[in-house]
Amino acid sequence: MNLPPREASRDLTTSLRIRLFAANLPKQGRGLLNKQNPSAYAVVTSISTSDGYKVPSTDASFQRQGSFEGYRWGDTEIVNSRNPQWTRTIPLEYEYGSESYFYVHVLQSNCDGQAVHGHGSTKSLDSDAFSTSFGTALFEVSDVLGTRNTTKVKRLRSGGCVFCKIEPVQQGEAGMRVCLQVEARGLVISHGNRRAWTSNSFYRKPDALFEIAKQHASNSEGAYVTVYRSTPAVNTLDPVWDAIDLDCGTLCNGNIDQHLRFSVLLQKQKGNRELIGLAETTLRHLLQQNSSYIGDTECANGGDNDPVEKYKELILQRNSSKLKQVGCLRIGGYELIPESTNRSLSLREVGSVEGTVLEIVDLAELSPIGIPSSATGFQHYIERDCEIKFCVAIDFTSSNGDPRFESSLHYQSPQTFNDYEETISSIGRSLSAYIRTEEFAVWGFGAKFDGKISHLFQCGPDPTVKGVDGILEAYKSVIQGGLTMSGPTVFCKALQAAAVRAKRDHEIMTPQTLSYTVLLVITDGNGDSLDETRRKLLVYNQLPLSVIFVGVGRSDFGQMYSFLQESTRESMNCSFVEFRKHQYNPAALGRVALCQLPDDLCAYMRRRGF
Structure with missing residues (x-):
């Protein structure tokens, strides 16, 4: 079933600019008395992880070819300095939730007569083969955006380092x-x-x-x-x-x-x-x-x-x-x-x-x-140190199958991830780029303990875990603990647990202490008591909370799609993604699952006047 995209997803793609600096580049020339500051410039080549182009990964391959493969996004002007601060920026269109890598090649121009000062100065080079390389650094867009001041630094092979800063281009x-x-x-x-x-x-x-x-x-x-x-x-x-x-x-x-x-x-x-x-x-x-x-x-x-x-x-x-x-x-x-x-x-x-x-x-x-209040972007709040809190709820009902057998959705293979692990890894790593503390809560539902069904229990020995790897370890500890899978599939307790956290933040939030909670619910079925789930989501709609449902396995998720259509009409902060449609493209899974989050977060912050 193809659902019309929500109008709110317009914030998913955003315009950014890459700004580059370098420090402590080695001087050029022979002999101590002939050393001079380098005439340095930078080239940015970018390539998506989903296409088939190949980008040089070493400086040796660059010097041998004399040019770059893949997409050349642009270059800076030439600056005659060991610590160049290039003023020319590189434009970038980025889709939140996707993986977008790019290389920054820092080069020494060996041609005379170059304009080295101006904001708009350009190289009169027919080919980059006339330049020598200080080194190449690999950056990932969401990784840079998730850091404080949206700036990352990487060392260069020949000495010195390059700083990459990514700025949002606001609508205003x-x-x-x-x-x-x-x-x-x-x-x-x-x-x-x-x-x-x-x-x-x-x-x-x-x-x-x-x-x-x-x-x-x-x-x-x-x-x-x-x-x-x-x-x-x-x-x-x-x-x-x-x-x-x-x-x-x-x-x-x-x-x-x-x-x-x-x-x-x-x-x-x-x-x-x-x-x-x-x-x-x-x-x-x-x-x-x-x-x-x-x-x-x-x-x-x-x-x-x-x-x-x-x-x-x-x-x-x-x-x-x-x-x-x-x-x-x-x-x-x-x-x-x-x-x-x-x-x-x-x-x-x-x-x-x-x-x-x-x-x-x-x-x-x-x-x-x-920055217009009606079009404030997701990245603006991230730059204001908005804390994203991530919670995961995992379905352990009997319909998943006995984890001791390969037919089970919870089967632990030493070679590959199962559907649950793949979902946690893809969405968790896409979202964690915008999370600074990486203290995550991991819950389970639908299993029996001491003969009693539990619709909410803690996974692992600690209330929170560190990073996506911590989520995977907590999940594995439950499987290896020999739990008894049961039913029915009830989401309400997990929703309530996430809402308690979001409500606490809602009551104490100030413009200096922004926070937002994201609950990921992974299930193999349509769920029972969907009417009760809908009522709770309507109540929780005023809280800083978004819920992402991901369906794994081969079930017919028709009820979940109908549920999503109703939630769209009623403006509930929830979305549903079917794993098998993106199982061969983990980056697309993370991108689609998070496509509604920027709008949900911005809408809540605007309601609060932040």
């Missing part, structure tokens, strides 16, 4: 771009800790560039992530850089109140950079026409009919703890504009705007650019 980011003109005045450069260069210095003036970094959204005191790097302005203490045009998602995750850090850097001959000064602000402040932060200046260009540009002046300080002024940063010139707006912008040498913006966005209407 789409369609808005920001254009800014940045320049500096009166930069003070410390030289050998003995001499300060000023605007009337006899020496050659420095080459300066600037970077924009945004504060990590999930950490109010956390590190900043570089999102833009300019090309250097040469031989000047009053640099005027090219105008920048960035989408709001890249710049500030669509949140105009997110903290931004502007850093002005000295570009040295060997590629090293030295901080001149920095200033912190927000996009909202930059776009406001009337502000008293540091000061507003007007720069008139030409006659009375020429456009008048407003600039914000930000004081540059040596660092956030030292208040010594080392110049000022002037930001202005452009507006926040819809991406669909037709505009023609041309710059004079001083950076003024000759074109006009056809449509200006009112600051009073900017609040929806942030």
Whole structure:
């Protein structure tokens, strides 16, 4: 029976971006005196575990072929540094519950004449065979998303390490771009800790560039992530850089109140950079026409009919703890504009705007650019440390067969998993990527103990187990314990046990202590007392609880499909998946089983106003 997909499953596929950093890459060149910083860039190749393409798994295979097999998702710009922070991101479409692996190849460009600074700089390489490899790292999307700050680090073969950060692209980011003109005045450069260069210095003036970094959204005191790097302005203490045009998602995750850090850097001959000064602000402040932060200046260009540009002046300080002024940063010139707006912008040498913006966005209407409450994504709550609590209930009724015989669904084979083990492994590992504590409850139902039927009992010696392997061990301990299988198949006690946990969390939940419970019920039959099960699910619908039923074996699950149709009409947080339809594709089983979870979780959080 084919059921129409629930509208809520739209949150299953989400747009992400991959951001890459590296640290401690080895210097290049022969001899101690000829060592130089590497011109490093990264290539991302991605491949699904379900298709037949083959991705190089070693650096040797890459160097031999001179190119990558499989899907090439994109590359970063080239940065001349041992600790490159690449600003170009790699887009990614990801389906929650699926396994999606990708390789990050960190490479040294051996070609001269490369653009190594700009946000949009590209390689003029005909083939990656002209590059040498520092190493290759393998990442899995859900594994990265499940970590704190959604960042993983892997060591590289030739030395150093690569950091992979995956960010969600929120719905509110789409369609808005920001254009800014940045320049500096009166930069003070410390030289050998003995001499300060000023605007009337006899020496050659420095080459300066600037970077924009945004504060990590999930950490109010956390590190900043570089999102833009300019090309250097040469031989000047009053640099005027090219105008920048960035989408709001890249710049500030669509949140105009997110903290931004502007850093002005000295570009040295060997590629090293030295901080001149920095200033912190927000996009909202930059776009406001009337502000008293540091000061507003007007720069008139030409006659009375020429456009008048407003600039914000930000004081540059040596660092956030030292208040010594080392110049000022002037930001202005452009507006926040819809991406669909037709505009023609041309710059004079001083950076003024000759074109006009056809449509200006009112600051009073900017609040929806942030994360919309009606479309808040699953990953947003995971980044806010929402704790997913996983419980498993296993059917031990007599219809499964005697586990001592191979015909039983509970038969323990030394070579392969049975249907119950395969279900636990597939769904548990798909979900555990978003669980940080991995303390799981494992229950059974439908067995006799001391001649008395039990519709709920603990599997294993401990109330909770550690990880998916702990669930499998607890399950095996029950089978090896010689229990007596019985009946009927009753789900209500397991539902009640999960609801007790969810209710406790529901009563004490705050925006800082978010949690959600997922109950996996694995059964070989349709279950008895489905009317009572439906009533309980309707009562539990207001709790942070989702129930996933998985049917194993060869039974006719017609009643369960009918039950699912009724639950869809009544908006109960439950779903049903038939194992045999996905038994040869474990990744698909986990993906289909969890397809409703993002919507259930988001709907509950929105009802609570979180």
